[in-house]
Amino acid sequence: MKILKKNQLDTLWERLARNAELYLPTQKGDQSGFFSYKTLKPEKDTLMLDALNVYLSPKNIVLPQTEMMYSFTHQGQEINLEEVYEDPTPRIIFGLRSCDVKSIDRLDTVFFTRGFVDEYYRSRRENTLLILNACYHPGPNCFCEAMGLSPRESESADIILHDAGEEGYIWVANTEKGRELTGNIEDILEEKEISYPQPRPFTREVDYTGVAEKLKDMFSHPIWHPLSDPCINCGICTYVCPNCYCFDIQVKTRGEEGYRYRCWDSCMYGEYTMMAGGHNPRETGMERFRNRFLHKLEFFTERYGEPLCTGCGRCIAVCPTGINIIEIMEKAKGVEPSA
Amino acid sequence: MKDMTDQVKEIATKLLESGQVDVFMAWEKGDAPHQSKPFFARNVADVEKIIFDEYCIHNLSTYLTRFRDGKEKIAIVVKGCDSRGVVRMLEDHQMKRDRLHIIGINCPGMKDPLEAMKQHSGFERETGEKGLAIKCLQCMQPNPVIYDESLGEIQEPHFKGERFTEVKALEAMSSEERYQFFSEVLSTCIRCYACRQVCVACNCRTCIFDEAKPQWVGRETSVGDNFMYHIVRAFHMAGRCIECGECERVCPVNIPLMLINRKLIKDVDHYFGPYDAGMAYVEGGKPPLSLYKIDDPDDFI
Amino acid sequence: MHKNSSENPLVPQIVEVVKIIDETPDVKTFYVRDESGVPFNVMPGQLAMVSMLPIGEGMFSVSWQEEQDHLEFAIKSVGLMTSEIHRIEVGQKLGVRGPYGNGFPVEKCKGKDMLFIGGGIGLAPLRSFIKYCFKHREDYGKIQIIYGSRSYADLCFKEELFELWPREKDSETFVTIDKPEEGWEGNVGFVPAYLEQLNPDPANKIAVICGPPIMIKFVLQSLEKMGYQDEQIITTLEMRMKCGIGKCGRCNIGSEYICLDGPVFDLAQLRQLPPEW
Structure with a gap:
């Protein structure tokens, strides 16, 4: 098997960054997320490869929080489209956890299927290579297996790393793109047989089985009121979620020039569904809260066959008022069917 | 307990x-x-x-x-x-x-x-x-x-030091330094609006940031739009922040929001005070910037 | 179908406004086209995103045209973008992208008698289907149109309502306004009440409804009372939309996206969805 010694990481990154924008899980000041290798300051920033994960998910790389769409000029009655900003820059995300790779899969499902291909997403995604850091130590809020994925395997990861401690990383090329990249850096890999690490068990038992079906009849159930009571309808959960993909389209104009951009939006905001005439189909916080969880646990499953949650536990860790998606699944399951 | x-x-x-x-x-x-x-x-x-x-x-x-x-x-x-x-x-x-x-x-x-x-x-x-x-x-x-x-028993405040030390450090900066400082701390804002949502002083029925006609603040996570958001937010806090610190606590990217709020508290106290918001309820009472007095200072305008 | 060079469905194509008709005090119809005609063909009930590029985009029902030589949008001034578009003049360049959505089930309705029930600007999508039926007259049975608005001035498409449609064979057009006014000799009252009074027989009929949510709600109740089955009732829904291509998330009702899976649903389908419509 191929082994990447840990003292070769710097060499590897330096080589990868020559032909692609490389992102590493990093603690940068008060933020932890996937940051560009180019912007890293070794004396200030901390690599988070051995941490469970980082707070800001990698979705920003394939679906930027703010993304230019196109620019235009206008003068009098005339309008000219100037530039369409599709971005095919080669990118490599190094050290993703399985939950985050799977979430990119789900973004693929959204942006590539059902009639239309989102060209902005496609240009980024098709040029992004994913290097999975297999997960052997699930955290206290982890439940990826319950959401239908394996913490150590993935079909869409191009390369899978298994952290074997001092022996280094076991390097597995998992796709054609992964094998091609492996060929280019083979000289820094070693051939050696070592044993895979022993995974620790999940600390939290979660069972998604039947939840989508159960929720189908719970839209008007009174349980949504107490469940949503603590929610302040901020957008933190939706913005740290690696799966949440909703976006807004906005315009900036200055003088005769302007550009249209898209930016993440959140179903938690009242403005999200507010119609021009003033009618809002989801006026209350409870309705927005309900839509968020139903979207994740029921609607997305009905539409695409899998839930819009990969069990990363970020929303659980960062909710200012202690809302917990696991608890919501459990409470939904506990509701009497007739209610 | x-x-x-x-x-x-x-x-x-x-x-x-x-x-x-x-x-x-x-x-x-x-x-x-x-x-x-x-x-x-x-x-x-x-x-x-x-x-x-x-x-x-x-x-x-x-x-x-x-x-x-x-x-x-x-x-x-x-x-x-x-x-x-x-x-x-x-x-x-x-x-x-x-x-x-x-x-x-x-x-x-x-x-x-x-x-x-x-x-x-x-x-x-x-x-x-x-x-x-x-x-x-x-x-x-x-x-x-x-x-x-x-x-419960009457408690002594935990804070004993000089209340505005950090504010004074901010004031002591040159305007370039201050601009640099705010550019850095506000550039990380992800516009999740948790600071607004958790704030008791943010009780407007329609927040200016949700207005669409016109849209006052762009939704880009750019320094410009983030500045606009935080400056307008700060304006609305002047004389109204009750120092519960929830905004800073819930901020997922640790923006020093209470530093901004304390600067406003200090200024309101200085120009219109002595004043601390929400320290006592008097029927009809209003924060200083909700009132007009003929001798209100205007030399900072 | 996209002529857009980048084939990017979120980038509009530029068209020119060639005609503007004042329908009511707050509704105008805009005809747009590019050098070669229409940037895309549409079917009745489909949507298109219209953009005043420096201002904003809005999703509108786009009118089906027999000639397919221009696109036509009837736009009511309600928000920022729509009030701006009411200020433009012929010659103005706009962006359009589409077509979006499923449109009306024109094939499935063949051989049926058609009952169109509209209120206010809701006549705009219905009008496409109505025109389509009259164009393919032999495919459809009797055509009845019930339409109402607040006042005479607020009635859209007056020429069609009072001149063209009444002349079509085997068809009836009924118009009502909310309150009596001088010079109006037609019916006065709300659409649901007028519908019950006219009491059209549900046999072999499809009812197509579009109007304000409150009108839809009461019309559904009336139709039910009159013996219409869920499968005989079709309506178009409205939600806030941004992308139009089923990605941006906001126009969902349950697991369906109005922009992609709708905007047209029959009542049987709607009853499967959460009661958010």
Whole structure:
């Protein structure tokens, strides 16, 4: 098997960054997320490869929080489209956890299927290579297996790393793109047989089985009121979620020039569904809260066959008022069917 | 604080049973041991869940906006800082005093469940047991300023030092340095609006940031739009921030929002004071910038 | 179908406004085209995103045209973008992208008698289907149109309502306004009440409804009372939309996206969805 010694990481990154924008899980000041290798300051920033994960998910790389769409000029009655900003820059995300790779899969499902291909997403995604850091130590809020994925395997990861401690990383090329990249850096890999690490068990038992079906009849159930009571309808959960993909389209104009951009939006905001005439189909916080969880646990499953949650536990860790998606699944399951 | 839980439960049972209140706003235990979360008991059976422990950090007065259009009688448990939030709601005419039954708890200081959750998330290097929340270490008013009944011993504020040290450091910067400083701290803003949502002073029915006609603030996460958001937010806090520190606590990217708020507190106090927002409820009372006086200073304009 | 060079469905194509008709005090119809005609063909009930590029985009029902030589949008001034578009003049360049959505089930309705029930600007999508039926007259049975608005001035498409449609064979057009006014000799009252009074027989009929949510709600109740089955009732829904291509998330009702799976649903389908419509 191929082994990447840990003292070769710097060499590897330096080589990868020559032909692609490389992102590493990093603690940068008060933020932890996937940051560009180019912007890293070794004396200030901390690599988070051995941490469970980082707070800001990698979705920003394939679906930027703010993304230019196109620019235009206008003068009098005339309008000219100037530039369409599709971005095919080669990118490599190094050290993703399985939950985050799977979430990119789900973004693929959204942006590539059902009639239309989102060209902005496609240009980024098709040029992004994913290097999975297999997960052997699930955290206290982890439940990826319950959401239908394996913490150590993935079909869409191009390369899978298994952290074997001092022996280094076991390097597995998992796709054609992964094998091609492996060929280019083979000289820094070693051939050696070592044993895979022993995974620790999940600390939290979660069972998604039947939840989508159960929720189908719970839209008007009174349980949504107490469940949503603590929610302040901020957008933190939706913005740290690696799966949440909703976006807004906005315009900036200055003088005769302007550009249209898209930016993440959140179903938690009242403005999200507010119609021009003033009618809002989801006026209350409870309705927005309900839509968020139903979207994740029921609607997305009905539409695409899998839930819009990969069990990363970020929303659980960062909710200012202690809302917990696991608890919501459990409470939904506990509701009497007739209610 | 088991004893405190029992006392709160007892009051809740009494108030809900007698029909004196329709809702009792307190806390329940969250999913993790180091987590408590806001909880609204609506009947006696709910009272069982109520707790009051060292993680009851949330300012419940913010949730009063949900009931502002109703007629329900509401009991609310408040700590010192939260009670100033209740005054904010009353002064802003978002709630009537006679709809409230206020249970004041003289607060020994709280731990931050959010900080604890993060600490145990596996996403951070664990640094051992955390003490009191930063906002509690900076607390000036641990004892409620408005209440119908109060619980616990009168507490001394944890904060003893010079209140505006950090503000003065900010003021001492050159304008270029200050611009640099704010560019750095505000560039990380992800515009999740948690600071607004959690704020008791942010009780506008339609927030200026949600206005579409016209749209006052762009939604780009750019330095320009982020500045606009935070400057406008700061304007609206002047003379109105009750220093509960919730905005800074919930910020997922740790923007020093209380530093900005304290600068405003200092200026309002200096120009229009002495003034501290929400320290006492006087019927008809208003924060200084909601009033006009002929001798208001204008030399800073 | 996209002529857009980048084939990017979120980038509009530029068209010119060639005609503007004042329908009512707050509704105008805009005809747009590019050098070669229409940037895309549409079917009745489909949507298109119209953009005043420096201002904003809005999703509108786009009118089906027999000639397919221009696109036509009837736009009511309600928000920022729509009030701006009411200020433009012929010659103005706009962006359009589409077509979006499923449109009306024109094939499935063949051989049926058609009952169109509209209120206010809701006549705009219905009008496409109505025109389509009249064009393919032999495919459809009797055509009845019930339409109402607040006042005479607020009635859209007056020429069609009072001149063209009444002349079509085997068809009836009924118009009502909310309150009596001088010079109006037609029916006065709300659409649901007028519908019950006219009491059209449900046999072999498809009812197509579009109007304000409150009108739809009461018309559904009336139709039910009159014996219409869920499968015989079709309506078009409205939600806030940004992308139009089923990605941006906001126009969902349950697991369906109005922009992609709708906007046209029959009542049987709607009853499967959460009651958010």
